[in-house]
Amino acid sequence: MAKATPADLTIVPRDLRFGRGTQMRRWWLNDDPFATAFYNALSVTFPKGEGFFVDSVRNFREGTPPRLHGEIQAFIKQEVIHTREHVAFNRHVTDQGYDVTLLDQRIDAALALTKGRPPIASLAATMALEHFTAMLAHQLIANPRHLAGADEQAAALWRWHSSEEIEHKGVAYDTWLHATRDWPRRRRWTVKSLVMLGTTLKFFAGRYTGMLELLRQDGITGARAHRGILWYALGRPGMARKILGAWIAFFLPGFHPWNHDDRNLIALAESDYAAAIQPRAALAA
């Protein structure tokens, strides 16, 4: 039996800023070009990607029950602040000499494909990608190895973002459940599963090519680049390998993102990044 979003969950946007007035080293994550390339490539997708999530969910806000309506509002606020912070983070990336034009063009091309498609298709893609971000966020907080040796501000940004992704992981899913409430179960499952398969392929292909491009700019090409990416994803720290179980769970009957209650990780992340938060007064100075 599927569980639902916990009744006592409140989604609270934490309006924080990271890495202002600081410099980030080129290989900011443990001096590892592969690890750095993964997070850089991912971050480059966020401003436009999260804008797409926001629009896709907002399209279905009308007519939702009051609680979900409020959660959608909070989800939108969180994603908008994430975007602001990743724009700042991406500036650090380009300040280190990376040219992200090609990565940006690929995002534009991917988003152009969604234009003219029915809004429910965009909501389904968002629902699948939000499960993706929740899986990554869970790993990132639960396993300290992912951010070991990272620039302090960058690590804080990723932990903060991850904690909010966990907190709002049910919103796109609940919106999807509401929007498709009249669909027969079988159709719902088929669409959801096909969208997840397509989204997964695109996600991995997109990050893979993004990493290859950034690594090329580091002078790492050919077999060395491919080997390094595959080892990073499947070996150590093995993000792709570690999310496999949560990925499979998505296809099982009765799936709901909150079947797995990992709220403890929100508090853990908050205590991990607490020291790195820049007080507002200092920012204004």
Ligand SMILES: [Fe+2]
């Ligand atoms: Fe986000």
Ligand SMILES: [Fe+2]
């Ligand atoms: Fe999100």
